[in-house]
Amino acid sequence: MESDFWRQKWQSGQIAFHEGRPNALLVKHVHALALGTGARVYLPLCGKTHDIHWLLSEGFRVVGAELSALAVETLFSDLAITPSVSAKGSVNHYAAEGVDIFQGDILAVDRATLGPVDAVYDRAALVALPAPTRDRYAAALADQTDSARQLLIGFEYDQSVLPGPPFSVTADEVRRLYDARYDIALLDSVGGALKGQPATETAWLLRPR
Numbered sequence: 117m118e119s120d121f122w123r124q125k126w127q128s129g130q131i132a133f134h135e136g137r138p139n140a141l142l143v144k145h146v147h148a149l150a151l152g153t154g155a156r157v158y159l160p161l162c163g164k165t166h167d168i169h170w171l172l173s174e175g176f177r178v179v180g181a182e183l184s185a186l187a188v189e190t191l192f193s194d195l196a197i198t199p200s201v202s203a204k205g206s207v208n209h210y211a212a213e214g215v216d217i218f219q220g221d222i223l224a225v226d227r228a229t230l231g232p233v234d235a236v237y238d239r240a241a242l243v244a245l246p247a248p249t250r251d252r253y254a255a256a257l258a259d260q261t262d263s264a265r266q267l268l269i270g271f272e273y274d275q276s277v278l279p280g281p282p283f284s285v286t287a288d289e290v291r292r293l294y295d296a297r298y299d300i301a302l303l304d305s306v307g308g309a310l311k312g313q314p315a316t317e318t319a320w321l322l323r324p325r
């Protein structure tokens with residue numbers, strides 16, 4: 117999935133993935149991350165998600181990575197926060213009290229740049245990536261965060277009827293990607309529909325071994 121694909125999606129407003137409210141499985145299962153007040157939660161491929169608004173309102177700090185400058189600018193505008201912006205290597209760092217967003221390719225964000233994180237919250241990030249990119253993404257995420265515990269929200273459906281993204285990421289795929297570094301537990305699976313096709317939204321808890 118090339119970066120132009122996503123930039124084009126944002127430019128043309130084709131962002132059906134944006135929920136406009138906190139994700140129900142995040143709200144239901146955030147406690148499984150066992151985070152204290154002020155914990156720093158990393159949202160890879162964060163878009164302009166309202167999950168960030170919700171996490172901030174719950175007393176957490178957030179750090180995100182997002183390719184689209186338009187998404188990041190809109191996120192801060194929606195939050196009514198004016199960030200400071202500086203270049204960090206090939207990414208731009210948007211910084212404000214309790215919020216850091218790295219705008220650019222997530223694979224260009226290293227551990228030192230990201231800083232310490234207490235947990236990862238992946239909603240529609242892993243499933244946004246085609247299979248060949250998922251290995252590099254999963255490895256980078258574990259390296260960037262020292263295998264911090266993770267709440268992973270994804271989709272499973274019949275990939276033969278929809279091309280994706282979002283792609284179907286099966287339980288086998290989650291285990292293949294993460295089993296070496298995490299204990300993996302399925303927290304929830306909720307039946308629904310995706311673009312008119314039956315689909316299941318899944319919530320996984322990954323804990324470092």
Ligand SMILES: C[S@@+](CC[C@H](N)C(=O)[O-])C[C@H]1O[C@@H](n2cnc3c(N)ncnc32)[C@H](O)[C@@H]1O
Binds near residue numbers: 119240
């Ligand atoms: C399906 S959307 C999910 C956004 C957000 N997590 C949400 O729940 O609304 C995937 C996002 O990943 C971003 N993205 C895609 N490839 C990326 C990359 N290599 N680095 C950083 N962000 C990327 C896209 O611009 C898009 O906003």
